[in-house]
Amino acid sequence: MAWYSVSLDTLRSFAIFLVVAALVALAFFGYRHWEAWALERQATNLVEEARDLVAQLHARGELPQFAEEFATGRELLHQAEESRAKGDLRTTVERARRSRDVLAAVLGMLEQKGDGGEAQFISVHGNAEFRRADSNDWEEARNRVVLRSGDRVRTGANGSADIVFSDGTFYTVSPNSSIVISRRVAGARNEQSVTMEHGWLNLMTTESPTRVETPDAEARVSPDSEAFVTYEEQTRSGRIAAVRGAVQVRNASGQVRELGDLEQVVQEGSLLSDAKPLPAQPQLTVPADKREIDVSRQREVTLAWLPVQNATGYTLQVSRNRLFGDNIIDVSGRTKTSARLRVQGEGNFLWRVAAEGRGNERGPWSPVRLFRIATKASDSGGEDHEPPELVIDDAVGYGSIFIVEGRTEAGATVEVNGEPVQVNADGSFTKTTQLLGEGWSFIEVRARDTWGNTVDRRRRVYIDSP
Numbered sequence: 026m027a028w029y030s031v032s033l034d035t036l037r038s039f040a041i042f043l044v045v046a047a048l049v050a051l052a053f054f055g056y057r058h059w060e061a062w063a064l065e066r067q068a069t070n071l072v073e074e075a076r077d078l079v080a081q082l083h084a085r086g087e088l089p090q091f092a093e094e095f096a097t098g099r100e101l102l103h104q105a106e107e108s109r110a111k112g113d114l115r116t117t118v119e120r121a122r123r124s125r126d127v128l129a130a131v132l133g134m135l136e137q138k139g140d141g142g143e144a145q146f147i148s149v150h151g152n153a154e155f156r157r158a159d160s161n162d163w164e165e166a167r168n169r170v171v172l173r174s175g176d177r178v179r180t181g182a183n184g185s186a187d188i189v190f191s192d193g194t195f196y197t198v199s200p201n202s203s204i205v206i207s208r209r210v211a212g213a214r215n216e217q218s219v220t221m222e223h224g225w226l227n228l229m230t231t232e233s234p235t236r237v238e239t240p241d242a243e244a245r246v247s248p249d250s251e252a253f254v255t256y257e258e259q260t261r262s263g264r265i266a267a268v269r270g271a272v273q274v275r276n277a278s279g280q281v282r283e284l285g286d287l288e289q290v291v292q293e294g295s296l297l298s299d300a301k302p303l304p305a306q307p308q309l310t311v312p313a314d315k316r317e318i319d320v321s322r323q324r325e326v327t328l329a330w331l332p333v334q335n336a337t338g339y340t341l342q343v344s345r346n347r348l349f350g351d352n353i354i355d356v357s358g359r360t361k362t363s364a365r366l367r368v369q370g371e372g373n374f375l376w377r378v379a380a381e382g383r384g385n386e387r388g389p390w391s392p393v394r395l396f397r398i399a400t401k402a403s404d405s406g407g408e409d410h411e412p413p414e415l416v417i418d419d420a421v422g423y424g425s426i427f428i429v430e431g432r433t434e435a436g437a438t439v440e441v442n443g444e445p446v447q448v449n450a451d452g453s454f455t456k457t458t459q460l461l462g463e464g465w466s467f468i469e470v471r472a473r474d475t476w477g478n479t480v481d482r483r484r485r486v487y488i489d490s491p
Contacts, residue, residue: 064114071121074457075102078128097193098128144172144190150350152181179203185350193231223258247271268389304380304388314394329363336380343376345451372435399475412480413437415472433472
């Protein structure tokens with residue numbers, strides 16, 4: 026029989042290791058539980074907002090001009106409710122948010138007294154402008170501004186804009202881009218059309234197809250598809266890609282290319298290449314989404330993702346704005362699948378990654394993740410007693426439904442009438458809320474910073490009866 030002796034220090038070290046491992050596991054599962062709860066709450070709020078908008082539109086009676094757009098919004102809500110019943114909360118959030126934006130756009134265009142608007146700005150960042158078809162003057166792009174056939178939209182080096190069309194198609198106009206809004210294609214009532222003059226355009230369709238034209242080609246994007254189009258005026262070159270779904274590309278001489286998931290064509294003048302594969306979407310690993318990092322304890326942040334098959338490099342972007350119009354970091358050609366960032370300043374930061382192929386083509390962006398840099402009050406050398414900035418930019422009413430837009434300090438949390446609001450990394454926010462009763466009422470907005478300081482703002486509004 027063999028005897029073994031174990032020192033008391035060894036036993037103590039082993040016990041400490043077990044305790045630490047247990048605490049780490051508990052923290053991990055606790056975070057996962059909180060993350061699931063937060064996602065469930067977000068899904069619930071978005072579904073309720075979309076339901077409220079459906080009820081408000083129903084109260085208006087017949088909607089002959091936007092009947093199909095209203096149907097698209099309701100169908101997206103139905104899909105969100107189905108996803109929620111299956112426990113797929115991320116799909117629920119995506120579908121419910123799109124339903125809410127489509128229905129809000131219909132309400133916005135109805136408020137314009139049926140002027141034939143084709144689209145509407147949903148979110149704007151940085152230098153973004155529009156010009157009416159019958160004007161030579163450029164105006165600053167603003168949320169909820171209606172766009173009509175012939176209107177131009179352009180973005181500067183730090184500008185970007187989200188636009189929703191009345192048929193439910195979503196466009197993101199990237200920096201240094203210019204497009205022209207076109208009326209529905211004759212003979213196909215549901216098809217919207219956009220002419221791209223230069224830049225980069227991402228789009229997602231719902232129940233209807235759409236078209237994007239460049240000077241030398243045309244892309245027809247099928248329903249329930251995701252695509253992007255790029256075009257450079259000086260070289261008359263660009264790329265048209267199907268990220269998901271199907272895209273048909275046709276040039277002036279009749280060449281046709283059919284694209285499926287993760288396929289693209291390269292346009293050189295009036296010539297189209299054969300369909301080529303695109304690198305897949307990278308999968309982000311660390312940090313976990315919405316991770317909070319204490320700057321007093323951690324001076325670096327590691328961003329990491331899984332390798333993409335056949336990728337030759339990666340593009341990494343870090344921004345304070347969800348449209349990535351003015352980036353803190355924007356680097357391409359990275360061969361590693363991780364990056365270490367030096368922590369500088371507090372706030373919310375968004376990041377995403379795209380894989381690059383052998384022909385320098387860039388694939389679709391990964392889903393966006395957020396991390397938050399904050400200083401714990403107990404660890405700081407002093408206390409901050411100043412409340413955060415809070416501004417209510419607008420509160421647009423559609424009967425009892427109000428769309429509240431504002432901005433606060435980066436990193437702060439916001440509530441509108443007691444309901445939590447998703448705050449963008451730059452501190453901007455939009456919230457759809459419903460008020461009960463008729464006549465004058467108040468919308469109450471509260472912001473809280475990382476120190477616990479709060480500030481309240483009230484906006485007096487009038488509720489129209491249905």
